[in-house]
Structures are given as C-alpha cells and as structure tokens.
Amino acid sequence: MEEYKSLNTLKGVACITVILLHCSFPGFLGRFIGYFMRFPVPVFFMISGYFASNRSKQWYRDKAKYIFILILISELLMGTVILTDDWLTSGVISIAEWIMQFEFIHHPIRTIFLGTIFNGTLWYLYAVLWVWVIFSAWGY
Incomplete structure (x- = not known):
C-alpha cells in the first residue's frame, strides 16, 4: 500500500486545527x-x-454500514456520558x-438527516454516512 506523506501531514494539521477550533480565543x-x-x-x-x-457499490455499502455502526456506538456512549453527568449534577x-429534552424526539427526520441525537457533536459522522449511502445508491 502506497503511503501519502503529504496527505498524512495535511490530516494531522487538520486534526490539530479541529482541536484548536474548539478552544476559546478572546475578542476580535x-x-x-x-x-x-x-x-x-x-x-x-x-x-x-x-x-x-x-470504488464498487459494495465498497460504498460496506463503508456506510461501518459508519452506521460507529454512529450507534458513539450515540450510545454519548447518551451514557450525558445521562451520568446530568444524574451526578x-x-x-x-x-x-x-429523553424528552433532546431534539430527536421533537424533530426525528431532521435528526436522522442532519445531526446527532444528544448534543450535535457527532454531526460529522452523519454527514459521512449520507455521503456513503448516496454513493452506494448512485453507483459513483
């Protein structure tokens, strides 16, 4: 398998930037x-x-299935953390x-297509899931 050092470097810079993006910087x-x-x-x-x-349609389906399982596990863990935090505080x-305080109860379709069940931090996984679903259906 060929290694792409420049792409790995770009991914590393992007990862560090995501972390910094979630930090607060004051003022203008x-x-x-x-x-x-x-x-x-x-x-x-x-x-x-x-x-x-x-890639083949099957490859896209396998990716979508993998991301869907990752979403289920992530949402379960996120829900457990949030419930535990609420209970402790x-x-x-x-x-x-x-359960009634979360967006997915009031807007389930929007949650399925645009975002996460608990607090919006997993939106990227949903976006990636829909990309793979569309590619597998379309046969990109």
Missing part, C-alpha cells in the same frame, strides 16, 4: 482565528473522496424527562 482576534479554522472538515471530505474514487433524574 478569536473570531478572526475561528473563521479561518473552518477548513478541516472540507479537507477530510476531500481526502476521503480522493481515496474513495473508482442534579442527583435525581427522570429518564422520561431526560
């Missing part, structure tokens, strides 16, 4: 820096597209009330 400089740190997600999509070109938690 912070907003300015935040604006220019929005490039990693398109970079990740372009690199994925580069390595995914000229409040002392008492009603599971029914806790």
